[in-house]
Amino acid sequence: MIIAGTVLPLDRANVDTDQIIPAHNLTGIEKTGLGKHLFTGMTGGAELLARHSEAAILVARENFGCGSSREHAAWSLADRGFRAVIAPSFARIFYENAYNNGIAPIVVDATEIDALLESIFASIDLEREVIARDDGGEVPFTLDPLRKQFLLSGGYMKFLASKIETVRAWESAKGSPRA
Amino acid sequence: MPQSLFEKVWNAHVVEALPGDNALVFVDRVVAHEITTPQGALEIEREYGDTLYDPGRIVAINDHVSPAKDMETAIQAKVLRDWAKRHKIALFDIGQNGICHVVTPERGYVEPGMTLACGDSHTCTLGAFGAFALGVGSTAQGGAMLAQTLVLQRPKVMRVIVNGRLQGGATAKDLALHVIATLGFKGGTGYVLEYAGSAIDALSMDERMTLCNMAIEAGATTGMCPPDETTFSYLRGRENQPTGEDFEAKVAFWRTLRADPDATYDREITLDVDALRPMVTWGTNPGEAIALGAQIPADAEASSLKYMGVEAGSDLRELELDQAFIGSCTNSRLSDLRAAAEVLRGRTVTIPTIVTPGSQAVKRAAEREGLHDIFQDAGCLWTHSSCGPCLGMSMGVLAPGGRCISSTNRNFPGRMGTGGRVHLASPAVVAASAVLGRIASPSELGVVDATATVTATEVRA
């Protein structure tokens, strides 16, 4: 699968989920329709998004998605058409949420970020695990081999549903895991 | 093979190994609140026949905006309530509720050796009991309700040895801020922080919860404290725990959950807290913290300084405040309220000050000993229990540029309202600042150690 699209350069570190989507927008009960709130908690966020309204790939600095566990951050990105976030590091919960919502969280060496922030366009090959930059360069990355399947074929929940019998068997063989 | 506390808990819960250092991990308890649960619950209802693996392992709590503030939040609460009733899930609702991380231990739903998951990043609070407790997204929480498991990459383990004794007004909150300032705001990413050392052994359960609550603020997966007599006596006789021999049998098992003496760790740090004094944050993440009275560092991040309207080299005590808040899953338990009351007794606040107990049970316990009178005599607003101002979602939202001293855990830009500025500190420091209208140490009011006279009586619902 190739994710190709224009880049939204977010030249900041520690972009927390309150900036991605503020708490007062968390009043729904569904995963859909949250794109309109994206980056409304960030100084200059709305303008940045307006300048790159077609972007499918976000490039940011370290520790992207830190803070609250709100999956709304991933849902609002997905709703605005983002399919990948490239950063030197991610906070754990956002990293997991991204995979579960069809957004590839791509970890690259910090030294690659400056050039990627300058890119207008990028193409990400999920199978080969390389980013083709618009200046012709290639940047390698590694995806989680299991979660990659959630991206390619969808379905964290589906995967877990397929495990229910295994879990029941484990539980009855073990007795209560709490002893 | 000698094992750490984390490894003992983890190994006992791995259902199967999965590719890429992932594992399918059994979840003993799922905690479900109204903001992040409906999405997964509704997906299970639509796609998987509304079947839950074991509703008896779920606890549902309306907490973030409770009572509801408008129609949308009323719908969230109703979805959680109706779903809980339909599946006969234990439900804590208006009148008996509180912040989920306060109610869960209070009602005896967490114990040593357990695994817990909740769609809330501060679930790490419960690691205070020697449990592996972590925040997850709504989809992962949904998966844990559907198949009682999480897909997790095995975290690394960092042993954090804390020697010495908290003194001179330093509290568990100051220790938490010290740990984050030492590791850096993302220095714990990928790790479980396994606490050890004499300072940890001396902490009450309330204090251990304050410390573990902020593990996520160093980026850590969670924090864990070794279970000991303090843990067992907290749980003995508690709701949802067995009594008599059944309980003692559990204690015998819990005693085995200490780290083996020669267990190895991926990283180890040692801190000494004898010289630790009250801390306060100056910036826009919890790692940007200094000792109260110290100067903002010369190499401070420019964007943080700008957002907070402060300058490198300046003293935070010069800043005028617009609001003070005592509450949140970090610092709203009875001992926190007692410490704040110690400072506020017979004094008057000079800025709007909101005091929000962590649960209705804490509220009632506080009122039985007259703390509500101390707060209200001082001019504070004494509220019902909820997350309240902590997340800028309902009451107590700051105006742009408004400055608040807060006993919460996050000072991110916009956390308590767009443009609002938050300084994190202990309840005693918040109380002293509320009196003086600027960031202040309790010692400026002649209160050297507000916690010294406070005993941690653990609230029972």
Ligand code: SF4
């Ligand atoms: S009190 Fe604040 S940090 Fe704690 S669960 Fe509620 S909103 Fe989150």
